[in-house]
Amino acid sequence: MTGHDTQAMGRHAAALSGAVGADHVTVAGERLTVVPGAAGEVIEAVRLARAARLPIRFGGALSTDGASVSCDFGRMTQMLHLDETSLLVHVQAGITLGALEERLGARALTLGAAARRSLDRRVGAALAAPRPEEACPRGRFLEACAAIDGVLLDGTALHTRMAPRRATGPDLSHALLGARGTTGAITGAWLRVLRRPPVTRFVGAAFGEGKAAIAVACALLDRGIRPADLSIADGALAAGEIGGGALADRETVLALRLDGMADPVAAEEALAVEQAASAGGRPVSSPLIEAWLTSLTASAELSRREPRLTSRPHRRHATFIPWCDLAAAFAAAGPRAELSALTPAGGALSSDAPITPRPDPLAIWRAALAHALDEGGSLPEPRTR
Amino acid sequence: MRATRGAELAPALRSLTAPDRVSTTPPDRLAYARDLWPRGMLGLKTGQAPAHPPDVVVWPTSTAEVQAIVRLAVENRVPIVPFGAGSGVCGGTLPLAGGMVVDLKRMRRLVNLDRASLTATFEAGILGEHLEHELARRGYTLGHFPSSIMCSTLGGWLAARSAGQCSTRYGKIEDMVRSVELVTGTGEVIDTTGSHGLGADFDQLLIGSEGTLGIFTRAVVAIRPAPEARILRGFSMPRVAAGCEAIRRVMQRGLRPSVVRLYDEIDTLMARSSAAKEEKAAAESEDPEERAVAGWLGLLGSEQGKRMRDGLRRRLVGAALGASVGRMRVLNRAADALLPRLSGGCLLIVGCEGDRPLAEAEARATFREIERAGGKDLGPGPGERWLRHRYDVSFKLSKMFQAGAFADTMEVAVSWDRLLDLYRAVREALAPLCFVMAHFSHAYADGCSIYFSFAAAAGDDQALAEERYDAIWRTALAASTSVGATISHHHGVGLSKAAYMPAEHGESMAIFRALKRVLDPHGILNPGKMGL
Ligand SMILES: Cc1cc2nc3c(=O)[nH]c(=O)nc-3n(C[C@H](O)[C@H](O)[C@H](O)COP(=O)(O)OP(=O)(O)OC[C@H]3O[C@@H](n4cnc5c(N)ncnc54)[C@H](O)[C@@H]3O)c2cc1C
Numbered sequence: 001m002t003g004h005d006t007q008a009m010g011r012h013a014a015a016l017s018g019a020v021g022a023d024h025v026t027v028a029g030e031r032l033t034v035v036p037g038a039a040g041e042v043i044e045a046v047r048l049a050r051a052a053r054l055p056i057r058f059g060g061a062l063s064t065d066g067a068s069v070s071c072d073f074g075r076m077t078q079m080l081h082l083d084e085t086s087l088l089v090h091v092q093a094g095i096t097l098g099a100l101e102e103r104l105g106a107r108a109l110t111l112g113a114a115a116r117r118s119l120d121r122r123v124g125a126a127l128a129a130p131r132p133e134e135a136c137p138r139g140r141f142l143e144a145c146a147a148i149d150g151v152l153l154d155g156t157a158l159h160t161r162m163a164p165r166r167a168t169g170p171d172l173s174h175a176l177l178g179a180r181g182t183t184g185a186i187t188g189a190w191l192r193v194l195r196r197p198p199v200t201r202f203v204g205a206a207f208g209e210g211k212a213a214i215a216v217a218c219a220l221l222d223r224g225i226r227p228a229d230l231s232i233a234d235g236a237l238a239a240g241e242i243g244g245g246a247l248a249d250r251e252t253v254l255a256l257r258l259d260g261m262a263d264p265v266a267a268e269e270a271l272a273v274e275q276a277a278s279a280g281g282r283p284v285s286s287p288l289i290e291a292w293l294t295s296l297t298a299s300a301e302l303s304r305r306e307p308r309l310t311s312r313p314h315r316r317h318a319t320f321i322p323w324c325d326l327a328a329a330f331a332a333a334g335p336r337a338e339l340s341a342l343t344p345a346g347g348a349l350s351s352d353a354p355i356t357p358r359p360d361p362l363a364i365w366r367a368a369l370a371h372a373l374d375e376g377g378s379l380p381e382p383r384t385r
Numbered sequence: 386m387r388a389t390r391g392a393e394l395a396p397a398l399r400s401l402t403a404p405d406r407v408s409t410t411p412p413d414r415l416a417y418a419r420d421l422w423p424r425g426m427l428g429l430k431t432g433q434a435p436a437h438p439p440d441v442v443v444w445p446t447s448t449a450e451v452q453a454i455v456r457l458a459v460e461n462r463v464p465i466v467p468f469g470a471g472s473g474v475c476g477g478t479l480p481l482a483g484g485m486v487v488d489l490k491r492m493r494r495l496v497n498l499d500r501a502s503l504t505a506t507f508e509a510g511i512l513g514e515h516l517e518h519e520l521a522r523r524g525y526t527l528g529h530f531p532s533s534i535m536c537s538t539l540g541g542w543l544a545a546r547s548a549g550q551c552s553t554r555y556g557k558i559e560d561m562v563r564s565v566e567l568v569t570g571t572g573e574v575i576d577t578t579g580s581h582g583l584g585a586d587f588d589q590l591l592i593g594s595e596g597t598l599g600i601f602t603r604a605v606v607a608i609r610p611a612p613e614a615r616i617l618r619g620f621s622m623p624r625v626a627a628g629c630e631a632i633r634r635v636m637q638r639g640l641r642p643s644v645v646r647l648y649d650e651i652d653t654l655m656a657r658s659s660a661a662k663e664e665k666a667a668a669e670s671e672d673p674e675e676r677a678v679a680g681w682l683g684l685l686g687s688e689q690g691k692r693m694r695d696g697l698r699r700r701l702v703g704a705a706l707g708a709s710v711g712r713m714r715v716l717n718r719a720a721d722a723l724l725p726r727l728s729g730g731c732l733l734i735v736g737c738e739g740d741r742p743l744a745e746a747e748a749r750a751t752f753r754e755i756e757r758a759g760g761k762d763l764g765p766g767p768g769e770r771w772l773r774h775r776y777d778v779s780f781k782l783s784k785m786f787q788a789g790a791f792a793d794t795m796e797v798a799v800s801w802d803r804l805l806d807l808y809r810a811v812r813e814a815l816a817p818l819c820f821v822m823a824h825f826s827h828a829y830a831d832g833c834s835i836y837f838s839f840a841a842a843a844g845d846d847q848a849l850a851e852e853r854y855d856a857i858w859r860t861a862l863a864a865s866t867s868v869g870a871t872i873s874h875h876h877g878v879g880l881s882k883a884a885y886m887p888a889e890h891g892e893s894m895a896i897f898r899a900l901k902r903v904l905d906p907h908g909i910l911n912p913g914k915m916g917l
Contacts (some may be wrong), residue, residue, distance in 0.1 A: 164832030167546035178585025267746035372899035
């Protein structure tokens with residue numbers, strides 16, 4: 001126990017109950033769980049935890065040893081505002097991508113391909129702890145975030161202001177985006193949404209070697225095409241999931257989902273077919289490709305509805321690999337390797353073999369920022385000369 | 386000129402760098418005492434000495450030298466102003482507290498070009514034009530073409546979140562960066578290589594800091610093969626609103642034109658008139674498309690109409706430059722009333738580029754959307770003319786100043802639902818104060834930037850000019866923020882907008898201040914800027 005005995009925990013629970021309501025606070029040993037219903041309640045919880053010197057964890061983040069407060073966003077699932085002129089939606093952090101996608105679907109809108117494999121995740125979690133597979137050639141899900149509401153560790157409430165782009169200093173929302181809750185909590189977000197595309201096509205090609213499939217993917221992106229999905233499955237994965245019968249032994253499959261306006265989609269399709277053929281790729285039928293790419297989304301969807309029924313493939317951990325290392329990493333990745341979320345910067349590699357996460361070269365700076373924010377209010381204003 | 390502590394460091398700086406890369410001479414100190422902030426130029430016009438010359442100017446050639454310079458400055462608590470090419474328009478490089486100016490322009494190498502990853506590593510002091518040239522001769526482009534490309538650097542672009550003319554396709558500079566190298570205010574180096582893909586973008590907390598958090602020394606940027614085809618087209622839109630609607634539809638259909646520029650009626654009139662000479666040649670052209678454009682530019686095709694329009698333009702400009710403040714509103718009202726009838730609409734220039742079949746398909750879809758929104762196709766002429774003259778603006782400003790007037794531009798941005806409110810609010814608010822026109826460029830699926838140009842005069846009375854200038858900016862920014870627009874889309878904040886930062890960011894300024902405490906704990910980097 002870290003100086004917080006049962007009595008003290010009881011007092012903290014009572015204080016938190018005052019903020020979020022007694023029904024939304026549970027105590028299990030040294031762990032207090034609060035389930036706030038609004039941004040103001042999260043802020044209150046952060047302030048109370050700080051006053052009580054209890055570490056606070058957000059969303060599914062693991063609790064530390066010892067006494068702590070865990071903040072669960074399960075009640076903050078509202079869509080607050082939809083601006084169909086600017087294609088922006090304002091949501092609370094606890095709504096899942098799947099639930100939001102469903103609501104948007106009713107208005108012929110979508111979050112886009114980058115969100116498709118994480119439909120079971122909450123918006124706040126996907127923004128605070130993005131995964132490499134939450135991307136597509138058109139960008140990362142993170143980039144759909146136009147502004148955030150949040151609270152810093154010292155209890156300061158903040159709202160970054162909405163603007164399509166700005167030149168008014170650093171993009172301050174990045175202090176919380178991707179920071180895994182170390183600098184504070186995201187309580188809401190403005191997300192860019194898309195109109196559902198009028199035309200969708202699926203293109204696939206099988207290659208004797210993974211290297212060739214990667215080279216074609218790279219060439220296509222270099223030539224400027226921006227598919228909604230661009231994924232590669234190694235021989236073992238392709239045989240099991242795309243259609244063993246239609247593929248020769250150990251063939252790597254390149255799969256594309258193209259969508260948008262009819263003219264550009266047709267041009268992209270022609271280019272993809274030509275590029276694949278010129279590299280020795282054998283066409284794979286569109287329905288097979290469609291079934292595979294859709295199954296990835298579907299399994300995310302299923303996992304959202306029935307978490308116990310499915311565990312793959314999006315649950316396999318992926319790691320981001322830049323283009324220069326992709327071919328070697330793919331070859332070495334082990335059985336059932338998949339490259340997804342290919343963007344001009346690189347792709348997400350997953351396989352059945354465990355993947356060691358890469359160390360964050362900027363960890364020290366992030367920690368320093370978190371520390372400075374934690375002490376925010378209490379430090380003197382920075383000196384200027 | 387008073388020499389302060391910075392000058393005493395000159396010998397130490399010489400030994401850290403080289404004798405010929407440190408200067409304390411009056412001409413150098415004078416040259417580095419300003420950027421292209423028009424307010425600073427008002428004083429220059431009347432021969433006034435700059436209020437804030439640096440004590441010493443130094444030209445490092447490597448990251449290690451920059452580190453050593455910063456450490457020396459820290460030890461002696463001497464302020465540093467990082468300097469690119471001084472093309473900033475917000476007073477960002479003004480050495481408010483004297484000290485050192487660190488000019489990065491001798492750090493100008495292409496360090497590496499990675500064809501597999503399509504990235505290039507450049508030192509931060511390279512001028513934009515040289516950067517594009519280095520890439521072009523290897524068959525690539527960055528796709529970043531600010532109007533100031535000949536007089537701005539990669540470091541300056543990163544520092545001020547610059548936008549180029551093809552941002553609609555390639556993004557702003559912050560979208561093109563894969564990693565940066567930055568020397569902090571303690572002399573440490575942050576290299577963000579390898580952090581991309583891990584989730585958070587630490588880069589985005591550094592980019593846009595305008596020299597207040599560190600000195601950019603290098604960047605890895607995404608490059609593309611040089612476009613195989615470029616298709617440009619002009620359209621006449623009946624009104625500004627129809628033009629905006631056309632752009633919004635294009636962007637929200639997922640199309641990626643490289644250029645989108647919609648000129649309001651007055652800006653259209655100016656654009657046409659400055660094309661008058663070319664127009665005359667075109668009118669005699671064999672090419673029917675060129676003749677059609679010339680006809681349109683010639684206002685309904687008639688000589689009489691053309692004379693009327695040219696006369697109006699001359700009177701508007703003349704009146705703007707000579708008008709008393711009291712008559713400005715009348716002038717702007719007259720322009721508003723007459724222009725819709727005389728100008729024949731608003732000019733919209735659109736371009737698509739890239740791999741030929743893709744660019745052609747994208748152009749077909751884009752042009753169709755514009756026609757659906759009421760656009761009349763004017764053929765390639767207006768777009769090609771724009772392309773030929775796209776950097777000309779850089780050379781016109783000084784003529785305005787010589788003529789006893791002053792001019793400035795304000796680039797603000799907002800989401801689509803409030804774009805026309807922003808346009809009207811700023812024009813309405815500025816109408817009594819100056820002559821104002823605007824174009825819309827840098828479009829996104831969720832919003833767009835408006836680039837307002839304004840001009841006014843105060844003869845040789847510097848105090849009056851400054852008073853008018855300040856009133857115009859105060860009014861324009863108040864009108865912008867009243868509809869929820871950001872105060873800058875790509876010029877940055879510097880000194881001119883520093884006072885507006887708390888309103889722009891609200892409580893989030895706590896994050897900027899925390900970054901300042903971490904990266905520049907002694908407060909030596911570009912003090913007095915950005916409202917820190
Ligand atoms: C005629 C004209 C046209 C323009 N058109 C455009 C346009 O189309 N698009 C656009 O975005 N801008 C435009 N600008 C504005 C200007 O060119 C940009 O702001 C540009 O990014 C400034 O670059 P620079 O190298 O000249 O920087 P400077 O003016 O030297 O510096 C600008 C700021 O950046 C800081 N800085 C410079 N280098 C570094 C570095 N290496 N590390 C850290 N901080 C640094 C400085 O301290 C200062 O605060 C235009 C300006 C003019 C005069």
